[in-house]
Amino acid sequence: MESSSFIYALFSQYGIFTIVAPFLLVFSLLYGSLRKIGLFGRDNPSKEKLYAIISIVIAFYYLYSISDVIFTSYFISFFFFEILIIFFILMIIALMAGISEPYGGDDEFQKYKQSSHNVIVGLLTLTVLFAFLYASSVDFEGFGTAAQNIMTEIMVALIFSGLLPYLIIGGFVLAALYWVYKKDEPPKKKRKKKYFFIAPAEALYELPEFTKSRK
Amino acid sequence: MTDLNQLSSQIGFVQGNFNQLLSQYGIINFVLPFLLIFSLVFMLLELSNLLKASPDDTVGRKLSALFSLGFALLSIYNQDLIIWLLSFIPKATLVIIGFSLLAIALAFTNKKIPGGLRAFFAFLVVGIILWLAMNSLSISGSSSSSLPLISLLLQILDYLMQSGMLALLVVFGLVFLVIMWVVGGDKKSGSSGGSASSK
Numbered sequence: 466m467e468s469s470s471f472i473y474a475l476f477s478q479y480g481i482f483t484i485v486a487p488f489l490l491v492f493s494l495l496y497g498s499l500r501k502i503g504l505f506g507r508d509n510p511s512k513e514k515l516y517a518i519i520s521i522v523i524a525f526y527y528l529y530s531i532s533d534v535i536f537t538s539y540f541i542s543f544f545f546f547e548i549l550i551i552f553f554i555l556m557i558i559a560l561m562a563g564i565s566e567p568y569g570g571d572d573e574f575q576k577y578k579q580s581s582h583n584v585i586v587g588l589l590t591l592t593v594l595f596a597f598l599y600a601s602s603v604d605f606e607g608f609g610t611a612a613q614n615i616m617t618e619i620m621v622a623l624i625f626s627g628l629l630p631y632l633i634i635g636g637f638v639l640a641a642l643y644w645v646y647k648k649d650e651p652p653k654k655k656r657k658k659k660y661f662f663i664a665p666a667e668a669l670y671e672l673p674e675f676t677k678s679r680k
Numbered sequence: 681m682t683d684l685n686q687l688s689s690q691i692g693f694v695q696g697n698f699n700q701l702l703s704q705y706g707i708i709n710f711v712l713p714f715l716l717i718f719s720l721v722f723m724l725l726e727l728s729n730l731l732k733a734s735p736d737d738t739v740g741r742k743l744s745a746l747f748s749l750g751f752a753l754l755s756i757y758n759q760d761l762i763i764w765l766l767s768f769i770p771k772a773t774l775v776i777i778g779f780s781l782l783a784i785a786l787a788f789t790n791k792k793i794p795g796g797l798r799a800f801f802a803f804l805v806v807g808i809i810l811w812l813a814m815n816s817l818s819i820s821g822s823s824s825s826s827l828p829l830i831s832l833l834l835q836i837l838d839y840l841m842q843s844g845m846l847a848l849l850v851v852f853g854l855v856f857l858v859i860m861w862v863v864g865g866d867k868k869s870g871s872s873g874g875s876a877s878s879k
Binding site: 471472473476477481482483485486487488489490491492493494496497498500501503534535537538539541542543545546548549550552553554556557558560561563564565566567568569624630633634637641644659662663665666667669670676679 | 706709710716717720721724727730731732733739740743744746747749750751752753754755756757758759760761764765768769772775776779780782783786792793794795796797798799800801802803805806809810813817839845848849852853856860
């Protein structure tokens, strides 16, 4: 690790990690987003220059707060690790899809598969939350501590103001009222329990197919 | 026996030299993670067209490259990531090799894996990879980073137990469950009775 620390120290010394990299990240993101959404109209002749100026100014404001830059570093590094995990899972799943045959279910199975797909999409969005939690939990002075304090303060306020038990009991009462007053539904068909197992797996197998078919 | 020992010591020596050589020029700790992060992020940006105004937008493509460059450099700034990658990738590659061997072995049978077993394999893959990822996170000691959250949860639990609120909530929940069970049971028997009478 010592020889690698040389490159790391060199880059740190010249501000590659704390100035150049975050600037590139924020500038390209803002400039690209502004170009894409076309906030100042499509026919404005000086729009590109305006986008560039706005992006540069905001990027420099961002660089002014070093704690936010370090927070971003933790945030995106953990996010990348999660992306890598998903990448490996999809790679093996795609490999397995080639040597297995898909489960041919009925319409009910397709509904289960669609629901499973939605759940997987929801879980994928949680990766950002996990990365945020990791970055917030890392011990340093700055945004992480502030974010951590916000979560702690909310929970502590809920506990010590006595709101938490009321919220839980209120939830029970609302659930009971909904249950009492809900309309009678026609009797449901008997659910096939094996679909709960097979449908999420089939939804997983479909993910690499979706990415493959995208242009 | 001595030949085997000599061979293993030779392998260890060569491996050590190779790793040292890779580390010496920052290949393992800088170049490889940079290339991996850059290429994956760039690929994902190209896939999502996030920074492109149109699919053939060359400026958007350059911006994606710049974003990936910044992303890769800023990620490497967190040295924990390098340790996670060094721990996770070799083992995950081993899993890929294992499943590839399975595919090769199945080539003899000229049959494909049926639906149920295919689902089992999917969950197996997800389980193994997540387990490896958790292991590599705990090796670098970053699992201790979740301590504030755990301590917060413990604090809440402690408060609920000390104040007697937990017992109250449990009793309340149990009463609610019993009521639901009793009333739900009547409804079921009523519906079955209805169907019986209709017959």
